[in-house]
Amino acid sequence: MKKLEIFIIGTRPEIIKIAPILLKLDRSEYYLVHTGQHKELAEEAFETFKIFPDVKLDLMTENQDVMLFVSKCLESISKLQLTTDNISRIWVQGDTATAFAGALTGKFLKIPVVHVEAGLRTHDVLNPWPEEMFRTEIDNISDILLAPTETAKRNLKNMSSEKIFVTGNTIVDALESIKEKLPTDSPYEEQYVLATIHRRESFGDKMIEIFEALKELSKRIKMIIPAHPNPNVRKALKQVGLEYIEPLSYFDFLHHLKFCEYVITDSGGVQEEAPSFEKKTIVLREKTERVEAITAGMSVLVNPLTKENILQTIKDFTSRPVGFSSNPFGDGHASDRIINLRNNSFSVMNDIFSKKVCVFSLTYNRPEYIKRSFDSLYARAGIKFDHYVFDDCSDDETTEMLHSLQKRYSFKLFQNRTRLGIFKNFHMNVRAIPKEYDFYVKFDSDVEILSDNLLFELIEVFNHDNTVCGATPRVEGVYGTQRIEHKHPRVDFYNGHVIKLDAPVMAGCCLMFSKQAFETVKHLTDKELTETVEKWAVDSLLYEHSLKFGKFVTVEDLSVYHIDNSYGQRKRDMRYFIERNRWGTIDIDEIWYLRLSKDIYPTFLGRPVLELLKRSSNNDYDMFLKSCKSTIEHGILETEKPIEITNIIQKIKDSDMPKMTMYKIFAPVNFVASKNMKKEEIRYYEKLPDWCKHDPGVVVEKIKMSVSDA
Known part of the structure; x- marks a missing residue:
């Protein structure tokens, strides 16, 4: 049986905006x-x-x-019998209210919901009421969010970015389909x-004030007011004694909009339509979710x-160009x-969302770490x-924290009666x-x-290459651990991700495995568990085993932060998050161009390239990003120095992993106490600080480090 897509609409604006689709x-x-x-x-x-x-x-x-009305919608x-x-x-x-009821229906029936015109916000739940509440909850419920503008997308920053798409507003499509058919003479x-x-929030005294102002304005210029059929609007018009006409058809309304001097409105749709006719718009609302025209x-x-205030604002605004x-x-x-999205990306996303994923965590004490870790997992898994x-x-403190988190997140908790150690804890459970x-x-x-949507993005890598059996994001913040790199690791692109191949796992903090690679791990018997000692970590065991079934990759543009080696010990912790952008990993704009440019420079683009370009002179880095953007937008390379950019990229390609000089400073246990560092502490500096010359501890x-490590 072929499945259908159902569109649930109720008002005239909904019909107009859904019609082009x-x-x-x-x-x-x-x-x-x-x-x-609306009838x-x-x-x-x-x-x-x-x-x-x-x-x-x-x-x-x-x-x-x-x-x-919402309850009647849900019942009807x-x-x-949608399933x-x-x-x-x-x-x-x-x-x-119709859109809200439709989205709730999808949520209750576990049917994916697509929200057209997502992300509009005034950031005041009571203004407009109940629309601000409706759209916020619809966005929370929906599986696909079609934001009309970049501003709307930014309002969805706490949502999973993989389900957000900027499309433009379909109301412009609707009026453009009619615009050429409109009469050439004014009505x-x-x-x-x-x-x-x-607007509902203007009913009562505010609406009387509005109509009093329009009545005063009508003494100087003809006013055309198509009256909304709502009885509250009609009552206010009659109370003020202001002339009005019956509602216009959409075709006739656009005809009137085309030839008017300017428009006065509290309608969201009219705010979107007026710029297409180059009409100044006076918005009679305390707040608006459509700020783009105001900004322009x-x-x-x-x-x-x-x-x-209405009359004064009209006078001031209409008098300026x-x-x-x-x-x-x-x-x-x-x-x-x-x-286009419906025919392509939606199906890919639905495939990923249909995957069954198991996450397992081994815990022992440190409740503050566990809370921070689990909160990030449930917020950014995607x-x-x-x-x-x-x-x-x-x-007891950790146990209490685990039970508190379990109530919030409903995970499955298994607690050992005696301490087993990490290796046995894994194999037993x-x-x-x-x-x-x-x-x-x-x-x-x-x-x-x-990184937002971490698990979603990791699955993308598996879907792109079926020879991948394991993947891990970059691990940030491992200050006290030596980072082991192959001499010449290969960098490639998988579906827009920067992938490091042939590189060993530096720290097994977050490892994703395919079904075959994980389920064939040997489960030790009770006898073997009794006799074994922890000779290696669980991550090493899983990593080595997974290589029997394919390749293991590091996804360089996704990151996790290793709390243990720095949290509560180094003052750099907060500065680190501020400087590295806690929500993004690499600079957001840079990685955006990096992702988009995968078809332009597919074999050697990676983090080292961006870092070296950023550090170089002659604005090579800015020019490189400019060339990427131009190529993406226009299909051509526009830059003042294309040869120099090509040369520096070729130099990076030849050297693969550029190195830079760093100073490693260490405070050994068997030395006298350092005046500036703790015992066994290690620090790295690009320039040697003066205090080192006078500290006997x-x-x-002097060492060489890769740019990305440095």
Whole structure:
């Protein structure tokens, strides 16, 4: 049975913004449900775009409570008998009660939800109410977030970045499809101002103030006010004695927008449409989630909403020039991008999300490390997983912390009655993990994840190359451990990730294994466990075993932080996070270009290249990024010094891992006490500090280190 995609819509703006997507789909591919949140306005929109619902629920009644409407939507949609067997995705648009009910339906039925126009925020849950609450919760629920602008994407920074896509706003697609068909003459002989007012948060005294201001303005210029059918709006208009017209069809509204002098509105859609007609927009709201036009100088926000302030703001804003260029909300191709994503990335993501992942952690004391580690795991894994925790008879404080974390995260906790040691703890308890997972992750309890969506991104590497049987991110913060590198490790790209091949595991803090590599690890018998001693670490055992089934790779653009070697001991800890960007690993803009440029320089681009370019003179680094960006955007190489950039990249390619001089300073146990360092402490400096020359308790060694290590 072929699965359908279901679109659940209710208001006219939802219909207008979903229409460009539906018109690019085959009619047999989707099922359209209309809740009736708008009735007459919706019928006109359906007719305009020639799309018609399969089901009309007709749930709206006059002055209906929002909570009651949402509950009626959930009840009515549940009767449609939607299941994962017959529906592949649920699509919702915007921030309406209908969209909220549709997203909840998907969550309850475990059907993936796609949110069109995700990420809009005023950052005030009561303004607008309840739209700000609706869109925030819809974003939390949804599996795919289609943000219209980069600003909207930034508002989703706490979401999994792998499910966020910037597409542009489909309303620009809708109006562009109609724009050329509009009449060439104005609907009125005289000049006029177009005004639309309907926001729920303005009902009452604020709306009276607004209409009083518009009535005063109408003495100087003709006012065209298509009245929203909401009884609260009509009541205020009549109370003030302000003339209005009945709601316009979408076609007629765009005709009026095309020829008006400027527009006064509290509508989100009108804020997005007006720039396409180069119309100044006065936004009668205390806050707006569509700040792009305000930032571009095309619109202005009126706050407070008093008669005097409204009139003064209109006078000031309309008297100054505005430079219109392109519409900041979209270019008319949002629906094309969405369909392309639907046909490609969605299926890849759904495949990764369908994988079963097991994470296991071995714990012993250090509750502050465990909390920091587990919090980062659940915040930045980027995919669902089952978590097994094997505790090796920790103290009471740690046990209490583990139980507290278990209540929060619901992991499976196994506690030894006596201390076994790491090696025996693993072999005794690993039997409790069912053989039903696609991937297994050894995650140490003294490691903090720095990269968002870490597990999701690691699985991408396995999917790209089926010869990979194990993968690990870079380990940051291992100050006291020697970093072992092969003389000439190979650097390559897998699906946009910087991959180091033929390099041994430096620290087994976070290791992901394929099903075959992990499930064939020998489980020691009780007798063998009694007789064995810990000759090597668990990570070494797993690493050596996995090589029998393929290759093990280090993913250089993903990072975890080894808390144990620095946390609570070095003052550099906080500075480290600030300087290295705790949320990103490498500089975010740099790694973005690095990922995008994988098809341009696929064999030798990597962290060492970026680091050496950054340190070089003549702006080589900036020029290199510029050339990457130009090539990505235009398909050509635009730079002032292409030969010099080529030369420096070739030099890096030839040397593979560039080295730099560093000073290693060590405070040995058998020396006199150092005045500046603790016993056995090791530090590295690019320049030799003066205090070393006068400290008899330290040894200085001049060494060569790779740029990335340094």
